[in-house]
Amino acid sequence: MRRLFLLILLLFCVPLGAEHSKEPILTSQTRVLASPDRIIVRFAHPAAQKAVQQLGYRTLRQIPQLGYAVLNVPYGQVDETIALLKAKGLVREAYPDRAYRMAYIPNDPLVPNQWNLFRMNVPAAWDITQGNQDVVVAVLDTGVDYTHLELVPNIWRNPGEIPENGIDDEHNGFVDDDLGWDFAYGDRDPMDDHGHGTACAGIIAAAGDNGYQMAGIAYRCRIMCVKIGLSNGYSYDSMFAPGVVYAADMGAKVQSISYFSDDLTPLLRAAVDYAWSKGCLVIAAAGNFDEPYPIYPAGYDKAVAVAATTSADRKASFSNYGTWVDVSAPGVGIVATTWGGGYTGRFAGTSAATPNAAGVAALLWSLQPNAPVQSIRMALEYSSLPLNDPVVGYFSNYGRVDAWSALRLLPSLNPWYPTSPTIHWISPHRLPVTGGVVTIFGRGFGWDANAGAVLLQGRQLVTLSSRPVPRPRQGLRVLEWSDSRIVVQVPNGAISGWLQVRVHGRTSNRRWLALDPSSTACATAPSDAGIAGRYGQGAQLSGGYAELLEADGKALVARPRTDNSKTIELRLLVRGLDRNGVSSISCEYLRQYVGVGDSVVESVQLYDFSTGSYPYGVWVEVYSARANAHAGETLRFSLPAPASRWVSYEGDLFVRIVVNTGNADARLLIDKLWFLWQ
Incomplete structure (x- = not known):
C-alpha cells in the first residue's frame, strides 16, 4: 500500500515548471551550485511528510524507488531549511538540489564527415549488426527533437500508453508518457528546447539507409526521450535522478548522459545503482576541464566514464583524464542532428564522446539482447584500444572504444574473457x-x-x-x-x-x-598526476604513482610552460581516504628544483571542500618554501585542522603544486610524495 500511495502522490505532485526556471545559486553555507528553492530529503518517519507540509514546505515530487522526495523552500533558504528540518528530527537525510551542466563545447558550421564511425570501426561492425528495434537507448538531456526526419523512424513510443487520454494506462505514475517524459518542467512533452539532446540522439541512432545526410552508430535501435535539462542547459538532482529511474523502469538498456556535476550526491548514486540493478548501463561524460579530478555521475563505479579523443586518436585538449576514466571515444568535430531539423559537423566535448560510446553499447545489446549488463560493459571496455598519448600518456583505464572488436569479443564473455587482472x-x-x-x-x-x-x-x-x-x-x-x-x-x-x-x-x-x-598513520601517494599548460603552452610531465611511491631515485619530472608565465602547476589526485575517520593529515615530500633562482617560491595547495564543492570553493596554500631550499631532504608538514575539510565525499584530496620558475628550462623532480592520515 505504501508504494501505491507514493505513486499516487507522484501523479498529483506540484508541477515543476516554475520552480525549475530559476538559475542555480551557490548555497550560503554548503557552497554548492544548486537550486535556490528546492531540497532533496528522506523523511525520518511516516508522519514526517505531513509535519513538514504543516511547516509550509510543499512536496514537489516523490521518487519512491529511491525513497527520496523533493521539497519547495523559500528562495535562498536552502541550507537554513535543511538545518531546521534536521533539528526537528523530520528528515533522515537532506541535501541541496544540486545543479548539473552540459559537457559540450560549442563549435562551428557543418562538415559532413563522420570520421568517428571509421575511427571506432563502426562500418565493419555494421556487417554484424546495425542495431535492433527492441534495444532502446535513453537520452537523458535537454530533450530530443522527435520531429527531426533523421530521428522520427527510431523514436521510442511507450507501448503501454494511449496518447492524450488523460490516463496513466500502464500505472507507472506518469500520465500520457507515450513519447517519454519531461522531468525538467514536469509534463508529458520531452521536446528539445536547447539542441544539446538532439545532437546526442543523432550520434546514437539517426536513421540509416534513408537518403538523408547521416547515420547513427546504432541506426536500427530506438531513442527514448527523457528530458532532464532546462532550456538554459542546467539540470538538477530532482529531475536527473527520477529520469535515470524512469529510463531503467521503462526498459532502456543504455542511458547516455552528457551532463556532469562537481561532486557526488547520495540520490544520484542511488539512481545509478538502481539502473545497474535493472540491467541498464549508464554511460556518462568525464568532463571538459583537462584535469585528473573526478566528476559525477561519470565517477560512480556503476557508470562508464567517457573521455574525448580527436581524429588522430589523441586526447582532446579539453577532456578530463585519469585512472578513474573508463574509456574514450571521438569527441571533436562530430556530425550530429540539430534542433529544428538541421545538422552540425562541429559538435564537440565529452558530451559528444558519450553518445558515441552509448551507440556502441547499443550494438552490443543488439547482438545479444539477453546478455547481462556486466558482459556488455566488459565487452565495451576490454575491447577498447589503449591509447598512449604523446602529451599525457595513457589517459583512460581501458582505451578508445572499438565497435567491431567489441562485437567480436562479446560472444566469448560467457562467463569470462581470459585476461589477467x-x-x-x-x-x-x-x-x-x-x-x-x-x-x-x-x-x-x-x-x-x-x-x-x-x-x-x-x-x-x-x-x-x-x-x-x-x-x-x-x-x-x-x-x-x-x-x-x-x-x-x-x-x-x-x-x-x-x-x-x-x-x-x-x-x-x-x-x-x-x-x-x-x-x-595510513600513507598513500597520489594516484593520478597532471599539469596545466600542456596544449600549446609547452608544459611537460613524466611519471606518476610509481615515481611518487618511494624515494628510489626514479622521480616524477615536471617542466614549466614556455610562454610568458614560465609556471609549473602540477595537479594531483589522492584517493582512498576515509572522510569520516580522518582526524589529522600530514605530508612527506622529497623534491628538487633545477634551474630556479633563490627568490622563487613554491606553493603547495589543497582544495578546501568546506568552502564549496569543486570548483566553487577555494584552493588554500598549506605549505610554501623557497624552491631551491631543502634539496634532497624529506619535507614534513601538517594540514590545518579540521582534516575533513580537505577530503571530498568520496575520500579524495585535490592537490596543486604551483611555482613560477622564471625559466623555461627549469624542472621539478619529485622522488616521493606521501599523504599520511589517522
Whole structure:
C-alpha cells in the first residue's frame, strides 16, 4: 500500500515548471551550485511528510524507488531549511538540489564527415549488426527533437500508453508518457528546447539507409526521450535522478548522459545503482576541464566514464583524464542532428564522446539482447584500444572504444574473457599493524561476485562472495568489488607483503602493502598526476604513482610552460581516504628544483571542500618554501585542522603544486610524495 500511495502522490505532485526556471545559486553555507528553492530529503518517519507540509514546505515530487522526495523552500533558504528540518528530527537525510551542466563545447558550421564511425570501426561492425528495434537507448538531456526526419523512424513510443487520454494506462505514475517524459518542467512533452539532446540522439541512432545526410552508430535501435535539462542547459538532482529511474523502469538498456556535476550526491548514486540493478548501463561524460579530478555521475563505479579523443586518436585538449576514466571515444568535430531539423559537423566535448560510446553499447545489446549488463560493459571496455598519448600518456583505464572488436569479443564473455587482472595503485599503501581499509584500483577484476581473491604474499587473504564477508577469526571483510575497484578490510595483525588479485586462476601484477608497527598513520601517494599548460603552452610531465611511491631515485619530472608565465602547476589526485575517520593529515615530500633562482617560491595547495564543492570553493596554500631550499631532504608538514575539510565525499584530496620558475628550462623532480592520515 505504501508504494501505491507514493505513486499516487507522484501523479498529483506540484508541477515543476516554475520552480525549475530559476538559475542555480551557490548555497550560503554548503557552497554548492544548486537550486535556490528546492531540497532533496528522506523523511525520518511516516508522519514526517505531513509535519513538514504543516511547516509550509510543499512536496514537489516523490521518487519512491529511491525513497527520496523533493521539497519547495523559500528562495535562498536552502541550507537554513535543511538545518531546521534536521533539528526537528523530520528528515533522515537532506541535501541541496544540486545543479548539473552540459559537457559540450560549442563549435562551428557543418562538415559532413563522420570520421568517428571509421575511427571506432563502426562500418565493419555494421556487417554484424546495425542495431535492433527492441534495444532502446535513453537520452537523458535537454530533450530530443522527435520531429527531426533523421530521428522520427527510431523514436521510442511507450507501448503501454494511449496518447492524450488523460490516463496513466500502464500505472507507472506518469500520465500520457507515450513519447517519454519531461522531468525538467514536469509534463508529458520531452521536446528539445536547447539542441544539446538532439545532437546526442543523432550520434546514437539517426536513421540509416534513408537518403538523408547521416547515420547513427546504432541506426536500427530506438531513442527514448527523457528530458532532464532546462532550456538554459542546467539540470538538477530532482529531475536527473527520477529520469535515470524512469529510463531503467521503462526498459532502456543504455542511458547516455552528457551532463556532469562537481561532486557526488547520495540520490544520484542511488539512481545509478538502481539502473545497474535493472540491467541498464549508464554511460556518462568525464568532463571538459583537462584535469585528473573526478566528476559525477561519470565517477560512480556503476557508470562508464567517457573521455574525448580527436581524429588522430589523441586526447582532446579539453577532456578530463585519469585512472578513474573508463574509456574514450571521438569527441571533436562530430556530425550530429540539430534542433529544428538541421545538422552540425562541429559538435564537440565529452558530451559528444558519450553518445558515441552509448551507440556502441547499443550494438552490443543488439547482438545479444539477453546478455547481462556486466558482459556488455566488459565487452565495451576490454575491447577498447589503449591509447598512449604523446602529451599525457595513457589517459583512460581501458582505451578508445572499438565497435567491431567489441562485437567480436562479446560472444566469448560467457562467463569470462581470459585476461589477467592489473593493479594500477593501492591506497593506502602503508597501514598501522592494527590494519584498516585498502582500495585496490586497476582493471580486469570482473563483476562475478564468486570468482575472485585477494592475495598477500601469495596466500589467499580474501575470497569474494555475493555479499560482504565477515571473517571473525581473521577480521576480514570485502566491502566492494567491481571490475576496476576492490575495497577490502585488512585485519589486525596482518604482515607486510606483496598484494595481488587473482580472478579465474589468473593473477595480477603486485603492489607492496606495508604494515608498520612504528606508526599509527595510513600513507598513500597520489594516484593520478597532471599539469596545466600542456596544449600549446609547452608544459611537460613524466611519471606518476610509481615515481611518487618511494624515494628510489626514479622521480616524477615536471617542466614549466614556455610562454610568458614560465609556471609549473602540477595537479594531483589522492584517493582512498576515509572522510569520516580522518582526524589529522600530514605530508612527506622529497623534491628538487633545477634551474630556479633563490627568490622563487613554491606553493603547495589543497582544495578546501568546506568552502564549496569543486570548483566553487577555494584552493588554500598549506605549505610554501623557497624552491631551491631543502634539496634532497624529506619535507614534513601538517594540514590545518579540521582534516575533513580537505577530503571530498568520496575520500579524495585535490592537490596543486604551483611555482613560477622564471625559466623555461627549469624542472621539478619529485622522488616521493606521501599523504599520511589517522
